[in-house]
Amino acid sequence: MSSLSSPLADKRDIVALEGVTKRFPGIVANDGIDLSIRPGEVHVLLGENGAGKSTLIGMLSGLQQPDEGRILVDGKPTPITSPRHALALGIGTVFQHMMLVPTLTVAENLLLGGPWWQRPRTEELEARVAEITRSLGISVKLHAKVSELSLGEQQQVEILRAMVRNSRLLILDESTSMLTPKGIEELGALMRRLVGQGLAIVFITHKLKEAAAFGDRISVLKLGRKVGEIPPERFRTLGEQEIISEIVELMFGKQKDDPEAAERPTRTVRADAAPLLQVADLAVAPTENAPGLSSISFDIRPGEILGVAGIDGNGQKQLAEALAGQRAATGGSVRLEGAAIEALSVGERRQRGLRYLTDDRLGEGTVGTFPVSINFFLKQVGASPFWRGGVEQRAEIDRRAAQLVREYDVRTPSLKTPVARLSGGNIQKVLLARELAEGARAVIFNKPTYGLDLANTLASRQRIRDTAARGLAVLLISTDLEELLSMCDRIAVIANGSLVGTVANADDARTKVGRLMIGLAA
Amino acid sequence: MSIDTAPGASANALDATSRVATRRDILHRLLMTLGPILAALIIAGCILLAVGVDPLAYYGYVLEKGLFSPLGIQQTLTRMAPLLFLAAGLIVAFRAGMWNLGGDGQFLLGAVMAAASAPVLVQVMPAWLALICAFLISMVVAMAWSLLPALLRAYQGVNEIITTLMMTFLGTSLANVLVKLVFRDPGTTVPQTRTLPVEDRLPRLFDTTITSGLVLGLAAIIIVHLVMTRTAFGLKLRIVGANPRAAVHAGLGVPGLTVAVFAISAGLAGLAGAVDIIGVQGNVRADWNPAYGLAVIPAVFLARMNGFAAIGFVFLLSVLSIGGESAARRLGVPNHFTLVLVSIVLIVLALAEYVDHRYNQSRKA
Amino acid sequence: MTGLFSEVFLGALLFGAVTAAIPLLLAGLGEQMSEKAGVLNIGIEGMMLAGAYLGFVGAFYSGSLWLGFLTGAAGGVAVALIMALLCVRIGLNQIVIGIALTLGLEGLTALLHHFQFSRSYPRLPAADATVIPLLSNIPVIGPAFFKHHLIVYVAVALVFAMGYVYRRTQLGLNLQAAGDKPAALDVAGIDVIRTRTIAVLTTGALAGLGGAYLANVGAGLFIPFITNGAGFLGIVLAMLARGRPVWVLFGALLFGVCLSLTTAMQVAGINIPTDIIQMLPFLAVMIMLVLFGRRASLPAALGIPYERGAR
């Protein structure tokens, strides 16, 4: 076998990639990547949106085949031909996008993959799950339908699934993006325990702190190429700040130390200004699988950023949708610049200057198959100057779209490219450009930086600050407490569909918000 | 179901595609249509050989009698009129993501209403006005027939494939009941409606037998194409079709648009019925159901909901059906062979589109 | 009127209802399987025609009805194979191919019939009935439901077998996943294409069997266009049944009973045009839809070809 194994690969590697290249129409997603993955190590993959991380994972899990290069498993070149093959090799993946069947129960999802003629072995599964959850310290509702679970819970199920299958290599693609700070902590601890048991883990994240805290080895991708690696030996000798600055250097060239630690610029909101957005006693009925809202009240003055903190699934989305008019409210009032808008439709609210930047970029934010240019104007269909007398003014649309592409630095092959082909960060830029365009008075941002890489996150945050600085009212919904602390004037905490308190973003805000989130008085 | 509404996203540069490229594109499209048809003819030719008929003679007749003889081409163009209206209606529905499979019921009701009203109206008002009224009545009745599936879909989320299929079964029966019991011509023994005199029907084009319904059909499908691709209303429908949640998010009145889509689609199907009656048939007989919808649906798909391409495919279907009938008679093949031929053509065209798509992708990679 | 409706006659009417319902049942069950797995099988009418023709050919030349059912099912599978190849494997538009297959088989079977049988119109002998002891002695019900060819009981048993498969086996899970979220099934290590292919081929077998029953037992002969839209009714039934095989059975029986009702009313001398009576089952279902507004719960990926790793 030694003749087959490569000089590059170390025999300690479970899996090694050698010169792996993958091309998609118009793009080289992975370009000659070498990577080694070892038991007992958390191998962190970092890189901007579109750097090619998920593509790499796709090849490891048998979804895609490399165009060039090879993959070695236990030192032997092994083309991973299908997901089934990957599973057989002990490679378990938690994908960036949810891979559970919503209409089946958790147990049924975990059972998927057994021999087709068999009865599902539920008892066996239950025993196995009990064993694993005990050792991992998590709990799952085996007989709940997946569609009834929160995204965080779904993510746990996916991790559990990889465990149930006795994976030797566990791949987590942006698994922390949906988790609360506490959830992230727990996942981190879990990963440490698993590698302690001898597993290998590939962990993809955009948060450098997580990389530094949970990793053993870090590889950085950029534009499909691997631009650097911090091996464990070096990793252990560096402190968190040193690791972060080294990563930043790899990703963006030389820069200041911790880009995320940017001081919150001191903005002064004029306390005497009349509130721009006033919400009083807003209520929404609960639905089968989503909480309702009860007596939500707050004001936002021009130039102010009000944050909404809280654990995912506590009604943030309902709040945003009720304000935007997408979800029927059962009571309460919403005033924009003093005028009541609660009876208006989505379109009318937008016309008055209320903007909603959704967190579901592909699901509802864009029409994936439509060109980038049209997606800029999705909420203005029929408005002049892009339509005159109902007729599309293609030149006008293209001109303005090209302008927005430049202004917001949208990386797209062309204006005609279907927007779904863009990476997450660039789709987000399209949405930002659309919502912040002329006429905005109050803007609701729902998790605006979720899934974005560092550069895009920072750029988006700056956009939001600039928005407020223009005298707009901003409602910023986020599960990332750091983000809220770095941007907001005040932070409200939502729990179970109501606002449990609002604190000014002063020195002690972190503890106060934290206390509110876990159900204590601020 | 998803429809790829971005027709061949091609250009790699920000600027518009050059004229040369579009000309090559058209040439390419033409090749990718004619090539598969040739292949289909070869396959169907083998079947002909198997039953002892000379395929060359058969195709010769198809071309001669469907396309190249003055008589043939006139018949072909006449046959196109109702098909074009149907295709136009399907384009609206399919682009908006609504699977209106109830075209045949809407068509028949439109036809019956035209046959019921036109002969009466021409006696009380100028012929041109009477025909316009008859068209309007057909359209409105067909629209009304689509209201139930539309409302169920818009406000209850009931899948429209089921409801439109059922409404088409119902509509076919209702059309028969209307012909036999309500609008029956008392002057004939055969159950059929009154007949619109030939001279009151839509005028023929110039000195031919081509109905001016063809012009109306062409106008309808071109207008639909332009509305769907160039106007705000069309874009709204396409948004609803491609991503209904995005439509809600963008503030579009999805239920209203849904009802509008059904109304337009059904209205056009009703007009198809009317143009067939007022232009060509003159009356409706009991149990008459040409079931045009079944052949037009695949044609619209193959045209990728593009109006101009749909005109081409409808033309092809007409040539095959007119020419095929003649060729079958002359060579003693049962007329059913035309169905086999159409089927093979459709399948091979679909395959060719796939191969083309694959080829384009691999070339871009 | 009472004199007209003798026990024998009522029994015969209901017997006819069952006979008419069986092809619809088989088509509906088949379509349901495809739809569950995410394939909208519009070509089912063509599969039934292939089954009817080949089923008849098989039974006629071999003299065995069972062989006929076998060849019929094989005929359906042969058409389904084309569908699976074109729509599942390489992802062509299911509606285009479905309609093309239906048109093609209408033409092809009519053509074959023309050359083969249009002079002799061969007919099969009566299908022998399997009489179920005791039950068959119940007046009216007995002769209506318990004196059918064995294949009828097999078809009804299939309803429950399929219910079992859907709810209690891995295959059932796989099928549902293939229709609701094929990518999730794929990463669980099950080949989506293969799962869907199995579903489509099963559909072909069931539709072919339905066609063979229609020709061999329902009519006792084959003539062109014999299915008369039964496949499309099967599609409607499958969609209304929302994944539950029992509902297909109820729906098929409803249609069968309505057909018999037509005959019953005529024999009773009630002068309602047949067209109106034929509308009854559809009207009933439409009213149900309006009243209960059953939210469509069709599989999320219905009609969308699956391609691994596409986005």
Place this chain on the structure above:
Amino acid sequence: EVKSIAILTPEEGTDYGWNQQGIDAANAAGKAAGVEVVVAQGLGYGDVRPTLRELASDGASLLIAHASGYNTSAPEIAKELKVPVAIVDTPNGLEKGLVADYTLSGHQGAYLAGRLAAKMSRSKSVGIVVSGEPPSWNSQSAAFAQGVKAENPDVKITYAVIGPAAYSDAAGGKRVTESVIASGADIIFGQGNGSSFGMLQAVETTKATDGGKVYFIDVIGDKSPIDKGFLLSSVVWNIEPVYAAMIADIKADTFGTKHYSIGLQDDSVKLLKTAAIPDKVWSEIQAVRDDVISGKIKVDPVYDAAAVRALMTSVAQ
């Protein structure tokens, strides 16, 4: 000068019925007159104007539009192209030199069939099964019922239509016929294109309520070549004299001035004698035939579906 004639039929001429009788007759008449015959069959019930125009342009001197569904289009083409056409079921559509009507009704024969059925029914119950209700079938259904009643008023008549547009519904034909047999009928008078084979099959495979044989009476064509011993008779139409007369009239320039019909007197309508009919019964039927020809018995055609049904109801009571 008549060089060629053309006949258009909706279905293939292999149905032992309407289409086949028409085509055979045209061929025979053409052969007798020495003119070429062009057959356009299986055209369906849609628009046949293209075929009519084409046949006319190919030089046909007479277009026989052999389906009631063609009786709007054919006269229009006649006027457009000045070609003589013959149509059915349109008695008031005559136009000299252009349009002739040959509304055919086998009602006289169906009357005889009714007499025959009433004589031979063991259960005193007969059935009429039709796949549709076009006028020519209605008149035969009505005359059959009248014949039954005339022979024996106590015989029950059950009338059933298979369903709308069910011409090819063989399974429906079989199902409905089986029900009618279960209601007591032991003789079935069946009319229906493709579906009549289903009726025949039902008769062959179903026992009458008394456990005996059920017989079938067919119309228009002669199905004895494919009979398995269940065919009692058929009201056979011979259309050749009609077409021959048309050719002659065209030559004589009298086309479009008269109605053509078929009837018992020249045997263009006749009852088929099969082995199942005892000679004694047959001779009695022949006597009735003579009375019909002589006018002693009058059989009026009833074309309207509602009237036919009304007749049945009154008969059934």
